[in-house]
Amino acid sequence: MNKQLFLLLITAFLGFVRCVPPNEDKLTEVHVDFTNPAQQDLYDLQDRGMTDSLYPYFRHKDPTYRYLAVLAFASIRDTLAVDSLAKMLTDPIDQVSIAAAYALGQIGSAKAEEFLIEAFDSYDTVGVSRFFNAAILEAIGKCATPARLSALATISTYRVTDSTLLEGQAWGIYRYALRDIVSEEGTSKMLEFATNTRYPAEVRLIGANYLTRAKGIDLEKKDSLIAPALPREDDARVRMALAIALGKTKSERAANALLYQYNIEQDYRVRTNILRALGNFDYELVKPVALRALNDPFVAVAVTAGEYFVEHGTSEDASTYWQMAKEPGRPWEVQMALYAAASKHLPYFFEESRKYLNWELKRRFENSPNPYEKAAAIKAIAQNGWNYKYIRDAAYPSDIIPVRTASVEALAGIARMPNFNQFFVGSARVKKDLSDYFRDAIENGDVGMMAVAAEVLRDPKLGFKSTFDSLAILENALKKLRIPQEIETYNEVKKTLDYFKGEEPGPAAKPRYNHKIDWKVITALKPEPKVLIKTAKGNITLLLMPELAPGTVANILALIRDKFYDGKNFHRVVPNFVAQGGCTRGDGFGSLNYTIRSELPYLHYDEEGYVGMASAGPHTECTQFFINFSPAPHLDGNFTIFAKVVDGMDVVHKLEIGDVMEEVTFVQQ
Numbered sequence: 001m002n003k004q005l006f007l008l009l010i011t012a013f014l015g016f017v018r019c020v021p022p023n024e025d026k027l028t029e030v031h032v033d034f035t036n037p038a039q040q041d042l043y044d045l046q047d048r049g050m051t052d053s054l055y056p057y058f059r060h061k062d063p064t065y066r067y068l069a070v071l072a073f074a075s076i077r078d079t080l081a082v083d084s085l086a087k088m089l090t091d092p093i094d095q096v097s098i099a100a101a102y103a104l105g106q107i108g109s110a111k112a113e114e115f116l117i118e119a120f121d122s123y124d125t126v127g128v129s130r131f132f133n134a135a136i137l138e139a140i141g142k143c144a145t146p147a148r149l150s151a152l153a154t155i156s157t158y159r160v161t162d163s164t165l166l167e168g169q170a171w172g173i174y175r176y177a178l179r180d181i182v183s184e185e186g187t188s189k190m191l192e193f194a195t196n197t198r199y200p201a202e203v204r205l206i207g208a209n210y211l212t213r214a215k216g217i218d219l220e221k222k223d224s225l226i227a228p229a230l231p232r233e234d235d236a237r238v239r240m241a242l243a244i245a246l247g248k249t250k251s252e253r254a255a256n257a258l259l260y261q262y263n264i265e266q267d268y269r270v271r272t273n274i275l276r277a278l279g280n281f282d283y284e285l286v287k288p289v290a291l292r293a294l295n296d297p298f299v300a301v302a303v304t305a306g307e308y309f310v311e312h313g314t315s316e317d318a319s320t321y322w323q324m325a326k327e328p329g330r331p332w333e334v335q336m337a338l339y340a341a342a343s344k345h346l347p348y349f350f351e352e353s354r355k356y357l358n359w360e361l362k363r364r365f366e367n368s369p370n371p372y373e374k375a376a377a378i379k380a381i382a383q384n385g386w387n388y389k390y391i392r393d394a395a396y397p398s399d400i401i402p403v404r405t406a407s408v409e410a411l412a413g414i415a416r417m418p419n420f421n422q423f424f425v426g427s428a429r430v431k432k433d434l435s436d437y438f439r440d441a442i443e444n445g446d447v448g449m450m451a452v453a454a455e456v457l458r459d460p461k462l463g464f465k466s467t468f469d470s471l472a473i474l475e476n477a478l479k480k481l482r483i484p485q486e487i488e489t490y491n492e493v494k495k496t497l498d499y500f501k502g503e504e505p506g507p508a509a510k511p512r513y514n515h516k517i518d519w520k521v522i523t524a525l526k527p528e529p530k531v532l533i534k535t536a537k538g539n540i541t542l543l544l545m546p547e548l549a550p551g552t553v554a555n556i557l558a559l560i561r562d563k564f565y566d567g568k569n570f571h572r573v574v575p576n577f578v579a580q581g582g583c584t585r586g587d588g589f590g591s592l593n594y595t596i597r598s599e600l601p602y603l604h605y606d607e608e609g610y611v612g613m614a615s616a617g618p619h620t621e622c623t624q625f626f627i628n629f630s631p632a633p634h635l636d637g638n639f640t641i642f643a644k645v646v647d648g649m650d651v652v653h654k655l656e657i658g659d660v661m662e663e664v665t666f667v668q669q
Helices: 003-012 014-018 037-048 051-059 063-076 079-090 094-107 112-119 130-143 147-153 163-178 184-195 201-213 223-232 236-249 252-264 268-280 283-293 299-312 315-325 332-345 351-367 371-381 385-395 401-415 427-443 447-457 471-480 487-501 519-523 550-561
Strands: 530-535 538-544 570-574 578-581 610-613 625-628 641-647 663-667
Touching: 037 051, 037 063, 037 550, 051 063, 051 079, 063 079, 063 094, 079 094, 079 112, 094 112, 094 130, 112 130, 130 147, 130 163, 147 163, 147 184, 163 184, 163 201, 184 201, 184 223, 184 236, 201 236, 223 236, 223 252, 236 252, 236 268, 252 268, 252 283, 268 283, 268 299, 283 299, 299 332, 315 332, 332 351, 332 371, 351 371, 351 385, 371 385, 371 401, 385 401, 385 427, 401 427, 401 447, 427 447, 427 471, 447 487, 471 487, 519 550, 538 550, 550 641, 550 663
Parallel strands: none
Antiparallel strands: 530 538, 530 663, 538 641, 570 578, 578 625, 610 625, 610 641
16 A cells, blocks of 8 residues: 555554553544553444444544544445445544545445545645545545546546555556446556556556456557566566556567566566466467476466466377476476366377376375375366266265365366367266266265355356256255354355345345454554464564454464464465465365454555455454465455564465465564
């Protein structure tokens, strides 16, 4: 986020870290101090979602209480609060009015649009209201009607030195795009931001991420702007986003620029994104660099190269993928990707070769001691759709949870084969078999298998309505699922039941308040509390943010005290996105018998190393957390940030799926 705004917010919390009570005679500043029982009580109201009890604090004489009460609605997101929050846009204290703008954006109601426009200080010529105005602009992007985008995108009065306002404008256009609302004016403005080094790096970052993530924008004739911007950009955060954007142009110039940049690029994350972007170009042009990338010292790059061959490989090179998969010393993740590429692309009439390839993969699955390698082997086996019965028979009964979940994911991949009807002789019979297998997955009670099976069954493009008629199984499954710990699976099964009943999907079930914040943990903290994660690859130090997410920090510290994380692994590692750990099952579907509330202050995932809580929806957090490898602003306002890596980010970048948190400890200064 804007670093000045971040400092403004942190200043608001200095009272906490110094444990200095507010001066009762001076009521013009915000002093959040969670050693204060009255402030704890107010925060508990947020935690319980007791909105009616929060409103009276909007009139409190102390701005700290107004601030906390207003900011609470950014996490609660109650549409009924719009009118009351709108009044707080005129609060004389900056932190309060900024929090009101942010909360209105978080709620996302179009009703807030006119309130935000009216509150915008258009007469501020000296920048007194720049932080507030920037918050207004971003909030507009989250809630305003499409008609307002044109006015936002065509603001031309901000100078390149007006960094805060430019960020607000850029965030606003970006937030529109996340709602699938784009315009030519908006795209032109973001192209200007992303490719012109006169703008501050933070503005370029937002513009480039817009080009990466916005749907429905046409970049095919914009290579003349993006291609020269890539090599001259000195901020790797911006380069990695520009690489994806350049790939969208699909021009020869773009391909050459990407290949050139790959050869000189020092940041592995940019190399990873270049490989992804090259998926838009001719295979023979890209093949040499993808082959070289298979030997990159960063596994993330090598895995991405392997995935390139899965998606874009050819039958002529299938035997080459197979041979490379068996080269000694190659990381198993890369080997499995190459095996998957060979299994997918090896011509079907190479009958003997296919049999031997299948045999190798099955032996790998059966003999590997690594549960994640076994899961990857099952998915590679699934690249040959005729293996579907083997997958069902060999992996469904496994006593290894990630393998069972992977088996249903593998079958889902087979069901979604674009050439399903052409590939299978007797495709109707195969579809019925898969339907029965998905029914079995729901019936057996394994929450990971159930969730994946439920999702694929309701895919309208797959036509399972004609083969699946076991509504009673879905109804019984719902009755057996435990709330709140299995709420993700509950919601997946409920959506599938609604689909088969021919009903519109109902609102997702939300967990009731069930876990009180342990304030004794928070009040005992000294300044700069840290957590140390020990791994075989080195140590990772996290700086906790109790002043921003007290409930989450209290929960994490309680889990650490109970040695919960010791021995848990990073079960999900997505190259150049996140490493996620803390699952009780090791497949992402595990939790404990409680949930904590989402805590969403005004922060951005604009740098590497933020630590956020994994979530299956609002207020479903429990034990799983992730560390981001690079900026991920599409997560802003939806995933609690409770810490940041302050040492050992080099270790984070080396994490691979299955790496173990050997010991997690709390470090008090």
